[in-house]
Amino acid sequence: MKTPSGIVWLASFPKSGSTWFRIFLANLRAGENAPADINNLDERSGIASDRNVFEAATMLDSSLLTYDEIDNLRPRVYAAIAAEEVGQRWIKVHDAYTLTPNGEAMFGSCAARAAVYLVRDPRDVAVSLAYHNNTTINDTIKGMNSPDNAVCQGRKGMVLQLRQKLLNWSGHVTSWLDQTDVPVHTLRYEDLLTDPLAYFSAALGFAETTATPAEIERAMRNAEFTKLQRQEIDKGFAERMSRTAPFFRSGRAGGWRDKLTTEQISCIEERHGPIMQRLGYELSTTPRSATANDRRAAL
């Protein structure tokens, strides 16, 4: 069986395990016995919001364009990348699955043949993201609860990535899982931790990525969290944002129990309870969100 060509989105809210998955893929691709260097991964996929990829495809100076003008062009950029692709290409995406101002799907089937959506308990995301961005947990939760949540959208300067609309955490999840254009496979970070072989294999199977069980197992061993931590301690990690916290900090599930206050837990669960329950994340408080209105608000 041959792996079909085309783009597979590796979509997730930030700090939900996509870097781990990318490192697993890079190890799978490298096919080496030793772990791949986390600062020199054998991958060419990058992130969908890379400004330089956009400029290379459009020949336009992105700093002359508004965010909305850029968004209108992005589906065509991805379609062009897909048209030139002869193999399979996993591309990481943190954007929510949204429509452009012109009404086109930003990450639609004209570019991608499948998507793997990685999701993590939002209570753990809040802790991890606060460490990552060096911000307070309260501010992080505020962002995760805001429907206008976006990254790289400062109007007064420019960064290496394009603006990415994340929506609130529930909105991000449903934008990807409830769209019907691109076939999507849901992968919970916690399941990957519990049984990486089974869940990595299932995701690859969905994407029709050809790999033997032995190859998957080897890549998985090379991407073990403790080995990534070891590499970061020894050599650092280029993708680390915080100057104080390591990128591969805890990686475990349920760490929020020791880190979040009761108010913070309530704040997340009240806002995202319905979607958390849909994904099998048990609530620790009794949310008020039993009414249809609250469920709507959570979306």
Added chain:
Amino acid sequence: MHSYLISGLHVSSELELPGATPEDAHVRPVDVSIRRSAVPMTLDGATASGPTWEMVGEMFLLRVPALARFGITAGCDIAVEIEPGATERDAASFVHGPAFGILLHQRGVLVLHGAAVAKDGRAIAICGPSGGGKSTLAAALCGNGCSFVTDDICVVGLDEHGQPIVLPDGKQLKLWKESIDQLNLADRQGEAVRKTVEKYYIDPFDARGQPSPLSAIYVLREARPPLKTGIGALALPDAMRMLDYEGYRPGLRAKIGQKPKRLAHTAAMLGHAKVFRLVRLRGFEHLQETVAALRAHWDSLDR
């Protein structure tokens, strides 16, 4: 009709180019004409295309949706058709950037994606990715005794002795509002490049930029593992590879061709100007450290 000197070329334009310094008209033969005229939506028989562009032979079509279409031909002509509802000013901001960059590739000249500044009559180029801080570093150097030469599109020509010279793009430096505030340049802040974008032209630091012999090229990188802060020379093969990558729109350059000419040109340039990787911490709080390190390194080269 407006006249400009852009990257060593005498340009006659029906559109006023914002941020460009006019030159005396009718002095020399015109190298490039920019005019308002009908531009097709597509090109028949296109041999290469992308989401916003098509090319066939010496004709290149660039589309900025809802704004303008540009027909760029044979390195000497840019036709501009402005879309209904868009302004001439909006269209003009794309002429002096992307459209002119494509035209320069058609002419087969060596174009780096970077800014350049000069001191004591010698220039350095600062290359790096979009959003990587090239213009901000150039502005900081201009506040530190250097003169501004070019921004974003850095054409390197060869003089009659085969020495590489940087040709000014003839327009003002552009900076984002955040950089203007951090560098205390509010008194120099000119018009916005577009009404909808918070990037502004900066009034000139000194007289019009002069063509200046190129001393060195610094490729800007952020200090992230495995790269550590510092300035290091690149060996020739790495320098060639790096320059290939740091060229202006390298993918386009490959499609337009002119590879033998460009390689010969690059080799000639590297005979006189070394390439260094400048690894620095990102953030305005580190900018002056970077300026000091770069100035010290540059001084040591020119000694």
